[in-house]
Every structure is written in structure tokens, then in C-alpha cells.
Amino acid sequence: MVRNALGLSRFADDLPEVGEFVSLGEGDTPLVPLDKLARRLGVASLTAKLETVNPTGSYKDRVAAMSISLAKRRGQRGWVTTSSGNAGAAMAAYGARAGLPGFVCLVASAPKEKRLPLLPYPIGVAAVEGVGNRASGKSETGLFGHVRAAALRHDLYLATTAHAFNPDGMRGIDTLSYELAEQHPDATHVYVPTGGGGLLAAVSRGVLHRGMRARTIACQPTGCDPIARFLAGQLSEPAIDTCTSGISALQLPHPPDGLLAAELVRKCDGWGVSVPDEEILVAQRVLSEVEGVFVEPAAAAGLAALTADVHAGRVGGEDEPVLVLTGAGWKDLNRFAPDLARISPLGLDEVPAAIDAWHGGLD
Known part of the structure; x- marks a missing residue:
């Protein structure tokens, strides 16, 4: 069925009441077949939910649309959030759309591609040391505490993208699963890159609400995998002392939604994978x-986890998994910087020879 792209508003009956949605065209993202990878992995089908095509390049636009709409309805003076990059850009854009000022506490080690896009917006920004890579649970919890206190002190909407702080705003992510239920009701697994657990919890809740049979899978890097290890029975709680992963956006040793995510994954008969x-x-x-799909490293955690599950025999030839691709590749380009040497300057008369040499290498 062809639908008009109405963002979150077409699911208004399943979401908290906002009156009028603040929108930039978020949602209604495509489900793209990955046929070559499906054949390589030996699964019946493989598809990707391209959250990369949201207005600011990530699924966080769903949270921002919901959160800023709620802030307007509640008459709050502005908003404040923590971010490793994607949430900050999303809140800044939707805050500007609504005319609501905001402040972003950004992980200082966030890639420059996530820092630079904040600059065009009329927001306050602080780059916070001690969170992200090599972060401890104590520093992470401390930052959340400071931001929550500031929200109360100044009557700001607490827009941190976690159910523990912003449960109504996080409901915007449920719409991802509502769309998936329309696009692929027979999906068997949904692989979800997992940091704080909020995305995983919301996707799982949406899957359950729509009565899908899909199992949801927590995909985490081994250097910061408290939810996956908790689901595997290796930890008594979904928390570790220190993060050692270098994958931006998945660096939360004390995930604020860890218990909620684990509970919902278990209801979906899912599990966790560390890679x-x-x-x-x-x-x-x-x-x-x-x-031909370029995503930031965090978004690729789903494919890495699926590959591990195929090799372990957890997923096989009759399965139809879905990858949630959370953020666009242009958001984190540092690892490709050395490859720039491949683009060498040429004189005009040297172009034909360069094309001929490239063509010769195709044989």
C-alpha cells in the first residue's frame, strides 16, 4: 500500500498525546533488500531498515520529533540533552523547527562529523570529558544526574534519549517497528545496535505491540557489552565498570535502559551478541x-552480530532477518582519512591514462 509520508502523526493513536507534531519528514524509512548478502550468509532473505535517510541521518529524529512536540505541548521553556552526536543533531534541528532553545552535553570524543553539524543551530553546547571511550559507569551516571537537575532547575524538557529519563519521547521509536510490521510482517529476527538500550527496548516493545513473531537481538561491541552479557547470564546486572570499545554511540558501560531492554528482548524470545x-x-x-549502503560503524554492529549468529548456527536458511541501520556513514569518517591518499591530483592531460589504468585493472 502506498501511503503519504506523514511521519509519526499517522501513528498518533498509539503514541502519547501531543496535539500537533513537530516534523521535518522523519519516519516512513525504506526497507531495502540485501540480496547479495543474503546469499552470502545463506538466509532466506535479508533486509535493512534505513534509518540513515531520516532528516538528520539517524533514528534519533523519531525521538526528537516526539520529544520536542511534547515540550511544546507542555509549555516548557526549552530542552536539554546528553549525546554522543546523533541525538544532539536531531534535537537541535527539531528544536529550531519549533522555536525552542536547547543545550547539548556532547561526548568530547565524538567524531568531528557529529560535532560540526551542531554549529549552524542556535543552541548551547558543552563537550564533556570522561564519557564515551574509556568511560566509567560513575562518570556516565554523574553526567545524567547533572543534566536531569538542570532540567528541573530551569523548566527544560529532559530530552536524553533513554526511557529512564524521557519515557514519553522514546515512544517515537516504537513507530520504527510499526512501519516494519507493515513492510515485513514475517521477519524472523530484528538485529538492533545497542548502547544505552533505549532503541532496543522501543523496537522490542513495538514488535510485541504489533504482534510480530520476530525475535529482537541486542548487538554490542565486546568492549562495551553489558546488556548482551546480562542476557547470556554472564552478569548479574547489565552494567560493567569501564568501556573499552572505540565504536561511537555504543559506549555506555551503565546503560540506563539495560534492564528494560533485557526484559523486552526476553519477551520477544531474543538474545544478545557481542562482537x-x-x-x-x-x-x-x-x-x-x-x-552500496554506507553507515556509521555503530550501525554495522547488526550485520557483524548476524554474521556471528549464522556461523554459530543460531540463524539459518529459512530465516528472514532485518538489520536496523541506525546512522549514516558520513557521521563518522575518521577511519577513512588515510584512504584520501588514493585520490591524487592530476593534470588535465593525465586523466585519460588514469581512466585507462583503472579499466585495465577490472580484467
Whole structure:
């Protein structure tokens, strides 16, 4: 069925009341077949939910649309959030759309591609040290506490993208699963890159609400995998002391929605998978080289986890998994900087020879 792209508003009956949605055209993202990878992995089908095509390049636009709409309805003076990059850009854009000022506490180690897009917006920004890579649970919890206190002190909407702080705003992500239920009701698994657990919890809740049979899978890097290890029975709670993963956006040793996510994954009969950073980066390359889909490293965690599950025999020839591709590739380009040397300057008369040499290498 062809639908008009109405963003979250067409699911208004299933979401908190906002009156009028603030929208930039978020949602209604495509489900793209990955046929070559499906054959390579030996599954019946493989598809990708391209959250990369949301207005600011990530699924966080769903949270921002919901959160800023709620802030307007409640008459709050503005908003404040924590972010490793994607949430900050989303809240800044939707806040500007609504005319609501805001402040972003940004992980200082966030890639420059996530820092620079904040600059055009009329917001306050602080780059916070001690969170992200090599972060401790104590520093992470401390930042959340400061931001929550500031929201109360100044009557700001607390827009941090976690159910523990912003449960109504996070309901915007449920719409991802509502769309998936329309696009692929027979999906068997949904692979979800997982940091704080909020996305995983919302996707799982949406799957259950729509009565899908799909299992939801928590995909985490081995250097920061408290939810996956908790689901596997290796930890008594979904928390670890320190993050050692270099995968931006998945670096939360004390995930605020860890318990909620684990509970909902279990209701979906799902599990968790831990994969090394190196395998996630390989999966990022594979997606672009084989299927033409360029995502940031965090988004590739799903393919790395699915590959591990296929090799372990957890997923097989009759299965139809879905990858949730959370953020666009242009959001984190540092690892490709050394490859710039491949683009060498040429004189005009040298162009024909360069094309001929390239063509000769195709044989």
C-alpha cells in the first residue's frame, strides 16, 4: 500500500498525546533488500531498515520529533540533552523547527562529523570529558544526574534519549517497528545496535505491540557489552565498570535502559551478541562494498552480530532477518582519512591514462 509520508502523526493513536507534531519528514524509512548478502550468509532473505535517510541521518529524529512536540505541548521553556552526536543533531534541528532553545552535553570524543553539524543551530553546547571511550559507569551516571537537575532547575524538557529519563519521547521509536510490521510482517529476527538500550527496548516493545513473531537481538561491541552479557547470564546486572570499545554511540558501560531492554528482548524470545570492534568495522566495509549502503560503524554492529549468529548456527536458511541501520556513514569518517591518499591530483592531460589504468585493472 502506498501511503503519504506523514511521519509519526499517522501513528498518533498509539503514541502519547501531543496535539500537533513537530516534523521535518522523519519516519516512513525504506526497507531495502540485501540480496547479495543474503546469499552470502545463506538466509532466506535479508533486509535493512534505513534509518540513515531520516532528516538528520539517524533514528534519533523519531525521538526528537516526539520529544520536542511534547515540550511544546507542555509549555516548557526549552530542552536539554546528553549525546554522543546523533541525538544532539536531531534535537537541535527539531528544536529550531519549533522555536525552542536547547543545550547539548556532547561526548568530547565524538567524531568531528557529529560535532560540526551542531554549529549552524542556535543552541548551547558543552563537550564533556570522561564519557564515551574509556568511560566509567560513575562518570556516565554523574553526567545524567547533572543534566536531569538542570532540567528541573530551569523548566527544560529532559530530552536524553533513554526511557529512564524521557519515557514519553522514546515512544517515537516504537513507530520504527510499526512501519516494519507493515513492510515485513514475517521477519524472523530484528538485529538492533545497542548502547544505552533505549532503541532496543522501543523496537522490542513495538514488535510485541504489533504482534510480530520476530525475535529482537541486542548487538554490542565486546568492549562495551553489558546488556548482551546480562542476557547470556554472564552478569548479574547489565552494567560493567569501564568501556573499552572505540565504536561511537555504543559506549555506555551503565546503560540506563539495560534492564528494560533485557526484559523486552526476553519477551520477544531474543538474545544478545557481542562482537569485536574489528568485526563491526569489517561489516561496515562489507555493507558499502557489496550492497552500496554506507553507515556509521555503530550501525554495522547488526550485520557483524548476524554474521556471528549464522556461523554459530543460531540463524539459518529459512530465516528472514532485518538489520536496523541506525546512522549514516558520513557521521563518522575518521577511519577513512588515510584512504584520501588514493585520490591524487592530476593534470588535465593525465586523466585519460588514469581512466585507462583503472579499466585495465577490472580484467
